[in-house]
Amino acid sequence: MADYFALIDCNNFYASCERVFDPSLNGKPVAVLSNNDGCVIARSNEVKAMGVPMGAPYFEYKKIFRENNVRVFSSNFALYGDMSSRVMNILARYCPDMEIYSIDEAFLHFKGFDCFFDLSSYAQEIRTFVLRATGIPVSIGIAPSKALAKAANRVAKKFPERTGGVHVIDTEEKRAKALRWIKVEDVWGIGPRYGNMLRLRNVRTALDFSLLPDDFVRDSMTVVGLRLKHDLMGKPSIQMEDIKPKQAIACTRSFDRDYLEYSDLRERVATFSCEVAKKLRAQGSDCNLVQVFVRSNPFKVHLPQYGRSVCLKLPYPTNSSIELTKFALKGLSSIFKKGYAYKKAGVIVMGLTPSESKQLNVFHNSDPRHSPLWKAIDRINLLSGHDVVKLGGQDLRRKWKMNRNLLSPRYTSKLEEILKINVHDKEEIERA
């Protein structure tokens, strides 16, 4: 009996979501863009094969995309979020110990499963069922530690014909083979900085990394790096995580153009504060710290650059949009400097506490009338489908807009946008 970890990862998740509802995209190159249609954040295999890197600026690749008939979409998080929970619900049926790692990935802890199942066939079963029930293709890596499961997943995804989308590392030979194949900078937990540092020391593969002395790894990469090393050696050191309450909630955005005036920024910061306050209320939390930042556009190197952030300790915990906005704007006024072209701002709240058990202050407290007020406003906004009730400091004339020119319908979360099938489509789907 042994402990195994499985990593289930949706293939090209956002691109796959778009394909589920438009089968004509199958086999065609598909790309999905970030907010404001700024960067490429998801690519189908065809687009990856064209050499388009993750995070590539859209404007640089527009021409190439046009020439190659790439189907491009604005990000549709309402759709992806819903598809994600469908996939996760299915995965949860296959294992009691599951960690949702990101919107498109989950770890399953197969403790002693190898006594009862052939792990590879079990994973194949999961894969087949997820695909049939949701239309999303997944790859599965299984190994004695989480980092090795990540590595196994990489193998499964890279060689779908040979592996059938499932790869199990259950022998020393397979472990060494996989690690020798993975470049050090592609290891989970080794980013560009560490990758560079290790390259300079002639560490080229995941296997090289796993053979480094512990002391060196700890000194140069902290205990996080050391845990990773042990995990890759097959000594599980990275644990399954429980669902933890969030520590911070943020709303940050780049602007559609440069902002010069304080009044423009004030509107954005007010809106971001309302957004985080709404998220706080949705999860039943208050916050007692609010951080505000602004910055100019680092890509415009010829312009003077400025960026600053400030963190305000609140006199009392709150989740009222009115109060939070008041504090955030106070922060903004302390860091705003005239004469710069601002491109991005954000509001982040920390020090989250459950609204139920808040620590009251002797002198100042959140206005007790706000709690029922926002409960009512949240309900009105929810029923109407968008924010009809706003603060006066927000964008009442809707000057602000996000570029989302290539958006697909919210097929699964808006009745008006639900998929319509005509006979012609149906035949096509059946053929597909």
Add this chain to the structure above:
DNA sequence: TCTGGGGTCCTAGGACCC
């Protein structure tokens, strides 16, 4: 013209306490 957003964890160093 045009370059995302939302998170986590760890460490070093300063302030403060006795």
Add this chain to the structure above:
DNA sequence: TCTGGGGTCCTAGGACCC
């Protein structure tokens, strides 16, 4: 000339993830 030591808490900054 010469100025303790150990502990805790907080914060800023740096690394990483998807």
